[in-house]
Amino acid sequence: MTVLDAPDRRRANRTLAVSGLLHALHDGYTDLIYVLLPIWQAEFGLSYSLLAVLRGLYAGAMAALQVPAGRLAERIDGRVILAAGTVLAAIGYLLAGLSGGALGLCASLALSGAGSSVQHPVASAAVSRAYGSAARGPIGTYNFTGDLGKAALPALTSLLVVAMPWRHALWLVAALGLVIAATVVIMPKISAPKVEGAAPSGEGRGGFRLLCAIGGLDTAARMGFLTFLPFMLQAKGAGLPAIGTAFAVVFIGGALGKFACGWLGQRVGVLRATLLTEGATVCLIVMAMAAPLGLAFALLPFVGVALNGTSSVLYGTVPELAPTGRVEHAFAVFYTFVIGAGAAAPVLYGALGDVGGWSWGMTSAAATALATLPLAILLAPRLTAR
Template identity: 30%
Template sequence: MAESAPPGRDARILALIGTGHCLSHFYMLCLPPLFLVWREEFGVSFAELGLAVALMSGVTAALQTPVGFLVDRHGARPFLVGGILLMALSIAAMAASPGYWAILLLAIVSGVGNSVIHPADYVILGSAIDKSRIGRAFAVHTFTGNLGFAFGPPVIAAMLLVMDWRPALLILGLLGVPVAAAVFWQCRILPRTVKAKERAAGPTGRELLLSRPILLFFGFFLLSGMAGTAFQAFSIAVFGTLWGTPVAVASLALTGYMVGATGGVLVGGWFADRSTRHFAFIVGLTTTAAALMVAMGTVPMPEWMLPVVSLGAGLAMGASRTPRDVMLKDAVPPGEMGKVFGFVSSGLPLGQAVTPVPFGFLIDFGLAWLVMPAAAGLLMASLFCMGSAAGAARQARAARVVPAE
């Protein structure tokens, strides 16, 4: 671990890792704005077009854990360079797609490249960044990913105003090549990470992932991901159904939530580096977010107040994320971060996948008033997982300590 690394080197590492993370999220959301064009050109339905994004996300989630095993065994740096290149070149190759089937195949390839990003990034950050700055480093990493999500749709939409979709995708895809080259060129500033085969004897990778603390961390990620997805997907419909809120106001409330969640990440990183009371911080923030969600779904509010309350809920949710990541890092034995972060973080896309249908049914059956309390209930259930995970992790760390002779 780099315990006294200079801030300048940490900043260079964060710039490299953050740029790649931003690019990976950017590529995941640069395809939806092309749906109207592709529907006309390839003669396919919107459901078929949605399959391209679903395949990219699904492959990413499915491969994160096995890729994490490889990263732990062989080191993160070559996988990160290869993953960025694979993402970039697959997006660029879509510019030459002769048909819809080629788009699907290249979306799968892009998902394979994207599956490398989270395991490799967290291994590098955990090994390279000074311990006193690890919270802020994780926060910046999450923040750059959020920026990628935010920039993807408007950038491709703006490019379509001045050029055809094929050169637009070619340009955007080739942007990733210099990013991969920069990571490769600057590998000398990244210290050699601890590999799983070099760590002290302990549980196997499979045993570790199925251990009680790691499964509970996975549950926390899954449940909190479900709660956030419920709000993002259905808040506009719920506010309109319950309170007759105009779409413009409800959309502003959702925007406030997203802005708060993005900015809150940086607040959480600052706190994580200045306190060891991470769990207490998470409890307070998650409870606050849950209470505000319940309020928005059960108490009529003036139109001006709804975006303000929503901003507060997003800020609380976002600020809880970095202490969560630091707690997970502290629970992971040396040389195991890739597989653990790959496995646990896959709970977020899984939560995003399983949430929309049941919550959509609530609205269809006239139970829109249940959506926000149900989302809040998921958040509170996630706290139970986090508290149990923290206790189990402390017991596991104590068991790994060998008493002095």
Template identity: 30%
Template structure:
């Protein structure tokens, strides 16, 4: 089957997203093992994710800005090689503080993927399939996320968390380097991405004037959504551990969560092409908040079923937010605005594990989850203030 250029671009961006999310998501199911090995408190656990995601957010804006002038292919390739080498470095960390330093280095490379790939896809599918294509791109990351706990359950239980990180890092770097030239010829050989609107008659070039006030409201709502997502992903396995689940079984929580999240991303993106996107955000946030609350009060074996629905809501919202960034920004400056959006939202998300880790140490983990419940619901009224009628 012969694929047209837009489909090739979507496949390429999705594959890079799978690898990038595998790199970063591998830490969530590994945190219970790292915490047990290094005897860490909740705040120390949260700081690991804060450092990784905080570092990732630092280069989001520069990467997005550069992508307006430089080939996305090379930016995405450099980013995945960088973070892969960082993951290899973390695998040899012999102390908590060295682990934090190497996490900072690895996280910096992880910031290239989201703004650059989102810009690439959003300017390829301008109008008719915008939310659907962003949903597919977003879904692809969950393939990497689903793979992460499977790898952890297979490798870590037998050889330890360091070996797991080493294997993932070597695999990712090798794959990226070995496929550089074939992918460059397959997708980018005509060097026609700058003129893609003229070369693809299926795409309608829609002019959108950027409203900074509208964009800021969307970014604030997205930032709160990131706070909820990163906090839940960091501490969800510890909720199950506190209820009696063994550490070695916590990978199952992430497998179920990410399967639900993958479906949520695809369907949320698809539905947003046919129904008001803000309504989809409201539905996913209600599902997230009450699923999270239910997990605190029911037996953990039954709660595993609820985790599936939690995943749908928790990760599904992001497809709508990312597609909405494209709806409120000028296509010619979209790399810059995606960079700003991801810097703000992931920056807010990055500090949340540390903050809620401290809350969990001072009070308990349930208090932290109650606070997340309130923040999750607050996303809804803020989102309804965003105008997506462009």
């Protein structure tokens, strides 16, 4: 494990602090759309399908440009890319506040999504390089900050639109993005070596592909569970307020899981941490399905910890398995795969739910989590720290 001296640790901590702030902003921008959709529907008379297109444009632009952003970061100081992407994302929301209809919103959100595409690959790689072999825990912390942004920025905007017109609220949100973009100046320079050699004990692309497969299945299981959670609780007799509270409980548990499991993976190894979190996910989902409402509700924070905890373990493994040491590119490919799985999974699970109801969908989510276990066992021999 890398032991940093005091100056290096201070530089690494600055990198983590700014990267976490950027992660919170960009993930907040991503989920802020959910708050705005009803407002735009009322303002412009948009259909549900067009509202879905608005959300899809942001996510699609962000996913499609992850790999180009990672490649660009191999040639240019990552701070420049992070600042430019954050400014672009903020300008997208500024323009959304000036939009007069669906076409303007589509262009604005696509622009903002394109700006947000740079954050994950560049900031994740920056944290990884800053801490070296001791990066698993800090990457878990970085991962955790994204959940904070998802909770804070939509909530803040909800309060703002009560006090002022929604357009003014978006301009304030955009201004916040510009201010946070300026914090990049305190980061140490982010330089990616052109070639670092083969990934240690990772057997090149084979180990990385296994990691991407585990990440995709883990994300799919999470999306499946969240898709059918309200229907499961409804079938047990829960009302809408209880269902809303249930999601909050799961998300709080998930944030704690992301924070804790990065450090867990550093201490017990990838294999044990993955088997523990994914195995717990399967058991807890099955238990929640069989339990009465009160007990199912009590299990939800633990489901959240297990459901989201694996992601921090996996993200911390990307640098070790990056083909030819191209960490920025590896993170970009990994995030593209994970985001794509998250987009496709609800559609596939929805089809199963149409056939057999919520129980089929929830069981399929548990089975997807179970499928990660043999892949983790196959991955372990390819890692230096198992």
